[in-house]
Each structure stands twice: as C-alpha cells, then as structure tokens.
Amino acid sequence: MDNSAEMNSPTLSYKNHRFPPQIIARAIWLYFRFPLSLRLVEEMLLERGIVVSCETIRRWSRKFGAADVKQLRRRKPSRKDIWHLDEVVISIGGRKHWLWRAVDQDGYVLDEIVQARRDTNAAKRLLVRLLKKQALMPKRIVTDKPRSYGAAKTGRDARCRTSIAQGSERSGGEFSRATSKTRTDDAGISICRGLQRFVAVFSAVRNLFVAPQQKRSALATHIHRIRAMAQWKAVTGAAV
16 A cells, blocks of 8 residues: 555544644544553543543544545555455453454455354355455455355355465454453444444554555655655644
C-alpha cells in the first residue's frame, strides 16, 4: 500500500466541538492504534495538559473514527495475493465469540467478522465477503482449519493450502491485546455489534501504520510511519 499523504479534506465538521481537530484526531489515533482503554487515553492526554473525559473520547471515536478511515487509501487487490485466514477466540459478556480474519502476504488486513460460531457457515461468510470486496481470486488461500474452510468452497478456482496462517495470527494477536480492556458501548447496541464496529476501524488504522513485511528495515519503517502520520493528519483535518 502506498502511504504517501493524500491531502483530502475531512468530511465531518468539527463545528461546536470545544477541542480543535488536532486533539480529537490524536485521541482517536491513540485509541485505535494501540491497546489502550478509553481511560488510558484520557490519562495520556492529561499528561499533555489536555483535560478531557473518557466518555468524550468514546463519543469522538464513535462519531469520527469510521468516517476518518473511509478516506484512507486502500490497498488494491492483486491476483498475486496470498490470503491467510484464521480465527481468534474472544470473550464477549462471558460468552465465546470468534474473530474471523483475512490477511494478505504483507500483513494487510483484508476483512474481519466477529461471529458467535466456529463452523462451516462462519467460514463461508468470511469467504463470500472477501470475494465480494476484493472482486478477484488470490493466488493462494492459506488456512490452518481445513475442515471449516474446505467445506465453505465458493465454486471458484483458488488453491487452498493447509498451513499456519502466521500473518493472520500476528494481526489477530494485536487485536486481542487491543480488546483486553473493557470497551463500553451505547445502551441498546449489542456488544458484538459494537466490537465489529471497533475492529473495522482498528484494522484500517493498523493497515495505514504497519509497514509491509518485506519492507521492515529500520529506515523503511521510519519513512512509512512518517507518511502514514501525514496521511492521517490530512484526512482528519489535524494538519490544518
């Protein structure tokens, strides 16, 4: 993914907000980029002399998070891609759920779904969403759960190889750490739905800032992050 800054104007207005876009964008970045709870983000901002409640940060994340990441430059799919599919168990309200996730060979998150089951239908749902979103088949699909994924064939040609989906496991581990803190949601909205909304933004922000695996020299990573931050500031209006 090319992470050079794209000087788009933010689509959402910050009018009637007491804090400037720079502070709001930083709070959203801290919350979705790192495994921090809302209260820890509040504490980090306080250390900078910014007094804002965790509830306000939650509202900012709900209002601006999804809209901001929609403007981020997306990686174009390729027939040379290798999809790594895996699932990570998470606990929601004391019940087990699974984060089904697809990652390409560069560690770029392609899609993710929080589901209550770990069966063929759950695997098929992920595959159908992937094919619809990517609009083409990859060179190869790598999984570590051949029974579920094998039974969820979509009738299109693609080699499915049983292996350890390391790229997906790495990003899934990051997500697990990010959700280790309690994340509140609005009353009347299911926790599962709220978690799905969170992981969509979390993955998009991660995609922007994490350098492709083949370009992870110290210098390349440094340059990648500088460009990523420039793009983030541009789409959120923090660069103004």
